[in-house]
Amino acid sequence: MGVTAEKDVPPAVEDAAPAVSDDPCEKPESDQPTKDKSIAGxxxxxxxxxxxxxxxxxxxxxxxxxxxxxxxxxxxxxxxxxxxxxxxxxxxxxxxxxxxxxxxxxxxxxxxxxxxxxxxxxxxxxxxxxxxxxxxxxxxxxxxxxxxxxxxxxxxxxxxxxxxxxxxxxxxxxxxxxxxxxxxxxxxxxxxxxxxxxxxxxxxxxxxxxxxxxxxxxxxxDHYLGKELVQNLLVMRFANRFFVPIWNRDNIANVQIVFKEDFGTQGRGGYFDEYGIIRDIIQNHLVQVLCLVAMEKPVSLSPEHVRDEKVKVLQCIEPINEEEVVIGQYEGYKDDPTVPNDSVTPTFASLVLRINNERWDGVPFIMKAGKSLDTRKAEIRVQFKDVPGDIFKCKKQGRNEFVMRLQPKEAMYMKLTVCICVITLL
Incomplete structure (x- = not known):
């Protein structure tokens, strides 16, 4: 027949999602920012x-x-x-x-x-x-x-x-x-x-x-929550099917949340010295990111429901082991005239947080933050466990990783193991 009846449409076609461009840089019209009409008047x-x-x-x-x-x-x-x-x-x-x-x-x-x-x-x-x-x-x-x-x-x-x-x-x-x-x-x-x-x-x-x-x-x-990729953490986790079954202790070896700056206090020494890198960056920015990475799916996206799931994560964090903490102060920090000469305020800190719940038991969350380091970078790096029974012997290539780079250039990518196929002479 020349016309296909609705009942004849294959189920796979009927259930298919609308076509989406393969161009990662192209945004659909619905994704474009819209003005809030309430600003008028x-x-x-x-x-x-x-x-x-x-x-x-x-x-x-x-x-x-x-x-x-x-x-x-x-x-x-x-x-x-x-x-x-x-x-x-x-x-x-x-x-x-x-x-x-x-x-x-x-x-x-x-x-x-x-x-x-x-x-x-x-x-x-x-x-x-x-x-x-x-x-x-x-x-x-x-x-x-x-x-x-x-x-x-x-x-x-x-x-x-x-x-x-x-x-x-x-x-x-x-x-x-x-x-x-x-x-x-x-x-x-x-x-x-x-x-x-x-x-x-x-x-x-x-x-x-x-x-x-x-x-x-x-x-x-906390202005860090306004970053586009931070706002996308919940979308990435709960709107993409392939992440749902692997986002747990059975598959993830560790999570690294890193914040690096390649400059010092730049005139803010007096303010910074009162708080230090842990209170200035880790306790707020990085812990907020950790909550979004580790929390369970909220009942809805209402602020109250998201907050409740964040609180559950925080309540499960074990006391920090002092043997898993490194702090330091960059050379020249006290050259800032607003910093006391006897300051011991840390400008760098690395520590391990452990979440004692069913999803994350045994998975270290490694938090690093510092000023005057080798590069400017902020990222979330989820490192997966080795493949069991690896027949390719590819451990030397490194583990699979999922990386979300928050700055300087926002990016989201995965590190996978592939091979370069070669022809062997007979």
């Missing part, structure tokens, strides 16, 4: 506290700029920088220029013009963190620009980002609560890691911030 004020610091100029302002040039921020948006350094708007703009990459994302716009437009939206206010005057002035500037951008009946939004050491979070938060709360819309406060130095200081800090803001106003973040 209402003036948005982004306030960066600690605006003259290293974190703000290298990370925070460039991140805001990337959102701006991709159209993810409303036109009625202003950025306010607040810090103790006495400088003008122009001086802050000059400091930021080298970190704001003016790349062409739209053939109809000049990237230099976009960067200039963004800088013109940044207003700098200097003042102390423990004095009322500076925050009163900050609030006046925010109100002035809110009035210029919206009428009295329009909602406004204020987002405070604390690019500051955790020790001043309570001080600054009290000033925000006292002088800068929004009367015509929401106020939100973002605090970065490390959230305290230990359990006790973390609980004290949480209590102090909780007395000033409600939970829906307060955002505790």
């Amino acid at each position: 209402g003036c948005l004020s982004l306030i960066v506290l600690g605006a003259s610091g290293d974190l703000a100029k290298k990370k925070t302002f460039p991140a805001i700029f990337n959102l701006y040039k991709q159209g993810f921020l409303p036109d009625e948006m202003h950025v306010f920088g607040y810090a103790r350094s006495n400088m003008t708007n122009e001086e802050l703009h000059e400091k930021l220029l080298r970190y704001l990459k003016a790349e062409r994302t739209d053939p109809t716009t000049n990237p230099e013009d976009v960067r200039k437009q963004f800088l013109n939206k940044i207003t700098y206010i200097h003042g102390a963190y423990d004095a009322d005057e500076g925050f009163i002035k900050l609030n006046e500037e925010i109100l002035r620009l809110e009035r210029e951008e919206s009428d009295d009946n329009s909602p406004t939004r204020r987002l405070f980002y604390l690019a500051l050491p955790p020790s001043v979070y309570p001080l600054v938060s009290k000033q925000i609560r006292k002088h800068c709360m929004n009367q015509r819309g929401w106020t939100r406060v973002i605090v970065e890691k490390p959230f305290g130095k230990d359990l006790e200081s973390s609980e004290v800090l949480s209590s102090e911030l909780g007395s000033l803001f409600t939970e829906d106003q307060l955002y505790r973040i």
